[in-house]
Amino acid sequence: MKNKTHKRKRGTVKKFFDKHLNFKNNMDIKLDDIDFSETFESLPGLSGSKKLFLGRFNENDLLEMMNKTGLTEHLNNLGFKDLLIDLDKDQNQIYYFKLYWQEIKPEMLLIDLRLSETTFIPEKKFLPNNKEPVQYEMIVIEWLSAKNPQKDFDPNKPQLPGQISPGLGVMRYCFDLLYHMAKQVFKDGFLDIPDHMHGAMIYSKKFKFFDPVHEGILRAVMRDLAAYTLSDISWGVITSTIIERYKNEPAKYEPGEQIFYVSKRMKKYFNSRKYQTVFKKYYNRKRYYFDYEEMKKRREDILKTRKIEDL
Secondary structure (H helix, E strand, C coil), X not given: CECEEECCCHHHHHHHHHHHEECCCCCCCCHHHCCCCCCHXXXXXXXXXXXXXXXCECHHHHHHHHHHHCHHHHHHHXXXXXXXXXXXXXXXXXXXXXXXXXXXXXXXXEEEEEEEEEEECXXXXXXXXXXCCCXXXXXXXXXXXXXXXXXXXECCECCCCCCCCECCCCHHHHHHHHHHHHHHHCCCEEEECCCCHHHHHHHCCCCEECCHHHHHHHHHHHHHCCCCCHHHHHHHHHCCCEEECCCCEECXXXXXXEEEECCHHHHHHHCCHHHHHHHHHHHXXXXXEECHHHHHHHHHHHCCCCCHHHC
């Protein structure tokens, strides 16, 4: 599994967040009501105290969830025992959950999860006619990475573009962990914007694109290229060798909001007639083929001048 599952380009993220996410709250504040005593303690590196993850979970809570989801057992079976959790929150209200093996130092880091909270307001085009926009309370996955410090890349599971270290095979456990968190903090779900198609494919086990067109295209690519590896498909997008049959043009991946819904009202959107109709239209219409030999030639040329982890 790719270790940098979520390495977003900040410009892309900003464009989407400026367009779709509302961070503004109307409130009257009286300075006399504010306690500034912990102002500087909220900055990472300036406080010795650890913050509650998402304002609710301490280390013991997270260890218990790790046990329930099977994450602890999975890591133990890989040889990683003596797990240590480090929690923090920065001045941008991003929560940090870092899981280490034996010692809290960079080379022993196993999982790095960073989350924030926001309100997601969809464009009107996604909603039924004349319906007012819904405000969804979301947890944003700012970053999620997993790496195996004891392992080198396996030829049978090659390095993915943008990947630095081999993964741990923990994605499904991480998704279960996120689900338990969201249920307890009463959120509608999780939001992510993968910048690579292979990232969207990894997340597709639990996430769906909010835009049914994007979801239909992704599922059609996965259907038609099921015989190829995740690495092959990722390189196919990069080298423009995955071709849409109808237009005879290279398939393009456009980053968009992928959602892991938790609440009933968000589930209702994905099950709605409008969403399902548009999704099925694009899923059934799109057909793709892969010029695999040409991909290998172009990949070889690219790697002459660029490192795979920089793609």
